[in-house]
Structure formats: structure tokens, C-alpha cells
Amino acid sequence: MLTSEQIERFHADGYLAVDRLLDYELDIKPVIDEYQRLLDDLCEQWVAEGRLVEPYSDLPFEKRLVEVYRAGCDYYQAFDIALPNGNIRADTPIHCGPAVFDLLRSPRLLSAVESLIGGEIYSNPIQHVRIKPPARVIEKEDVDNALVGATRWHQDNGVALPEADETKMLTCWVAVSEATPENGCLQVAPKSHRKGIALHCTISNQLGIPDALIEQEQARPVPLKPGGVLFFHPMCKHGSLENQSDAFRWSFDLRYNPIGQATGRPHFPGFVAQSRLDPESTLD
Template sequence: MNTTTPRLTADQVTQYQTEGYTMPDGPVFSQEKFDRLFNHFEKKLAEWPYDERPEAMDTPHFSDPALNEWALAPEVVDLVEPLLGPDILLFSTHFICKPKGDGRRVPWHEDSAYWRKLLDPMEVATVWLALDPSTKENGCMYVIPKSHNTGKKGFSDYEDVDTNKSVFPTEIIKSHRKDELAVPCELQPNHCSLHDARTQHGSAANTSDIRRCGWTLRFVPATVRLNPEFQDRQLMYQARGKNLLNQPLADPTKDYTHVNDLRRRLNVKAH
């Protein structure tokens, strides 16, 4: 299926290319379609293991193919086609749900740092879809513009941080960041931001009385290849166009719970 109504303006495409992020206009889904996604997530959250943090709902679509109704929807893929071209694969998704009161901070990081040996080349566009209001008060994401084009280009140096307070165990060292340039990506439910995998971003803890949940949907052009050594990540889905490298692709109607089980056994805690 080809895009018939561009979802990004020319200025937004330019901003993404030069700044490493952009904020599309308007809601992503119809209200009815978004409400069904929201209710579906609420059921998942209610069944989430009590001993696992709700910020850690990584690759939920592997074991819940119903999510692909939204992850592969034209309303979403239309957002990334102007950035990636017509041949697109869904690489990953992640619910990052910060509970009210004690939602953990997301340390400054580049998504690419988690995938440096997994993807070749490193070209990923993330759709950050708000399920709840995402504001400065409840821990919205901040991005550092143009950080995707720094000398490090997505591979800064990292240091350990307190895992009792942070979603991830490491953070970009301060000398490799320009925190004073950080921009908040405040969003209402059913609205989204887009960012490049190499863009530095993070978010504060949620100490407010309002939950903050977002769903990241990560897409790559079909010219990107997965490293077969990573057996816990060998699932990509055709989102649009052609499978240019003839890679093995997942069936969006099939349950791959065994892959998430493998990830748990390997203690994989990343994007």
C-alpha cells in the first residue's frame, strides 16, 4: 500500500533530518481505533507480572499479535514512509509505562547504542505514541536536537546508573551531552513524536499523580539487515513495500511468545 495523504509536511521532514526528531500534527488514529488500543493495553497491564516493572514491556507484539493491528496500521506507517522510503519493516515495539508517584527515569541514551551490533546499517525511525498525557510534570521525553549528527553518531560513552531509580542501567556520560539544549516532547493521548535512533533522549522520573505511558514503534527501511547472531531479535514484519533483502520475516498473525521467553531467560533488558 502506498501513501496517498502525506502525514508529514516538508518542514517536518527537514526537521527530522536536521534536528533528529519532529512532532507530527494531529492525532494518529481515529478516536474509536485509539480507544480500542488503550483498552487493549489496560488489559495487558492488568495481567503484567507483579514482580516486573511496567516500564519494561519490551517487544509485546511478539507474544500479542493483536497489537499488529495498530503497529502495522497505515496511519502509523504513513508517518515514517517520508523518512525511510517505500519499503519498510517493523523492527520493534515497547510500552514504557511510568506509574504515577514512582515511575522511573529513563537515562540519557541513544537507541542505537543498544542495537550497534544488531542492525546494519543503523537507520531506525521511532514513532513515540502517547497513550496517556505526556508532560513535563509526569516525565515526558526530552530530546537533544542535532545529537544524531555529532561526532559519536549514536555511540556515545556510557556510565552505570542506579537501576533502582532508572529504567536502563547505563547513561551517556555528561561530557557527551548538551543537556542545556534539551527540548520536551509534550504530547496528548493519540499524538506522537518521531525520532532518529541516534538522537540522544531521556526523561525524568514520574513523581506526579498522573500515569505516563507511551508505545514506541520502531521501523527500518528494508535495506537494513538483522545480525543472525541475535536469536532473541530475529523477528521483523513487512510494514509496506518489498522485502528487498529477502530476509525471513514474521507472520503478523502468529504468536511468538517463545521469543519473549528466550529474551527473559537471557535477561535481555533493552529496547
């Protein structure tokens, strides 16, 4: 559970960073191991399809991803835990592995979520993994892909459907690798959740807030250690910095809302992550 001081800070500022909230061995490492196995399988598939000349099995995870990316293999959708908003086909990949499922239901995470939205917790289907390469290796056509490049300023209520305008949605941004200003950590605008919804429009393939409407001097980068979590309000303005480092930056953005409230993405399924009133309704 969060402390009363942390809860007050969240409501005052619209966000709260809690470093090392999750246990690395119990919550984070199983996810890393699962994605390494997934990459093994994908490389074998891409070699069989003639898209890769070799599986690069001797390379460490990040260097292997660079080779996969340079070969034109779309690892980021195959790694993602949600389907894209459009152009979904029968063979569109999505990752729904047990380690990610366990992360979504982590007692340490849900305890903090309960402190902010109550004990009836629904896993909202608007969620992603973002394993972002160094900006120097990103192809021009992917610069504005939010799963690969920097994410533009936006509010979650500005990109969800209007049905979720009154939903008490909570975003939990989970650091798998260390997140720093250099490698593209999230940045927030403190207290912006009090100012209402801003204009959102499509800018270079991303739905976001025009730069002219952002007071850049108020932007606050939020660095986190692995296992750290940034919680923020659906009206909090936020975006990510560009990855100027030589390494990948890995995070999940997970969302939860009280059971029974609209998710803002009704065409995708969610599930009951925790229920104090009806424990048997929880998905195990």
C-alpha cells in the same frame, strides 16, 4: 504523508513531533481497552497464585495498577511488547495482542514512516510499552528500570548491536496518555544526531550517556497529546523526565527500518509492515 517542511525539519533537527497524528478512536482506544482486559486476566492469575489478595476489579485502571505494583506483581514485563535482553525463560511474559499489532501497522503511522525511510518498511523488534507510575510510588529497586522510572540519556544506535550502525532506523514514540514535562515526557537534544555516537556505559542498570557529557541547557522536553508521535533519528540523544505527577504516563516506542537492513537485535523477530514492491510479504 508528512509535508516537505516537516521532512526538512526532521533531517535538520534529528527529530519531529507531530501532535494527534494517530486517531484516538481507531488507534489509541483499542489499545487501552486491550490492556484493560489484559489486566483483568493478570489479576485473576495473580489471585490464583496467591500474589494478590483480591483482583481490585472495582478500581479504575491506574489505581488498580498501583495496587498491583505495591503487591510486587511485575505488570510492566507482562504488558511489554518485547522480551527482556537476558534471563528469558519459557514462562517470561510478553504481550502480542491484536490492538497493538494494528497500532504497529496503522496506515496513519506508516504513511509518516514512509516519508522518512521509504515504502519498504520492516517493524524492528526493539520496541516497548512504558506505563510509568508516579515517581512517589516507585520502589527503590525499580527507580532505574526504564520501563518504570525515568530513562537515561542515550542514542538508539548506542544501545543496539553494532550490526545496526548503518541501519536507517526510525523511532516512533507514541503518546497514549498526554505526555508533559510534569509526568515524564521525552526530552531531546536538537541536532545531536550530527555529532556522532557518544560514550555509553552502564549506569545504575541502564545503558546510557554519562550526565557530564550532556549539555543540559540544550535539552528540549517534547510534550504530546494522546495520539501524538515523536519521530527521531537513531543518533538523536534523548531520555525521559521523571514522572512527578499523580497519574501514570503511557507511551510506546516503536521502531522501523528499511526491509533488509540489520535490526540491531537479531535474536528477536521482526516483520514486514509494508512493502510497495512485494505487498504479499506484508504480515497481516
